[in-house]
Amino acid sequence: MAKRYELTTTQWARIEGLLPGKASDPGPTGTDNRTFVNAPCFGCARWSDMPERYGKFKTVHKRFTRWAAKGVWERVFDSLIRDRDKDYLMIDSTIVRAHQ
Numbered sequence: 001m002a003k004r005y006e007l008t009t010t011q012w013a014r015i016e017g018l019l020p021g022k023a024s025d026p027g028p029t030g031t032d033n034r035t036f037v038n039a040p041c042f043g044c045a046r047w048s049d050m051p052e053r054y055g056k057f058k059t060v061h062k063r064f065t066r067w068a069a070k071g072v073w074e075r076v077f078d079s080l081i082r083d084r085d086k087d088y089l090m091i092d093s094t095i096v097r098a099h100q
Contacts, residue, residue, distance in 0.1 A: 006038040014083070018076050020067070040064055 007015075012034055019033050039054035047057040054060055067073055 005042050007034065007041065012037075014080065015076050018072075018079055020070070020072060036060065036063060 015037070016033070019037070021033055035054060039050055039060045042050055042054070047061045050057045050060065
């Protein structure tokens, strides 16, 4: 069972093939991509507050930054946008306008 803020098996299945470090990719195979992807989802205000079960926060941050530079996160989000199931939608508060 997934812990709070961690991806469910269904959610993980949707993005697993989009991530680098698979056995079929050239180069080294990533160690536990699922745990790594769960780390930024945890909801910490600071990387250093991340629980130890995700690994050293500096290592996780460095990998996260590398993936961002390579466009991995962009590719995942683009795929999820194209193939959304519309179970729920999230909006950012910056687009919400309220009358006085």
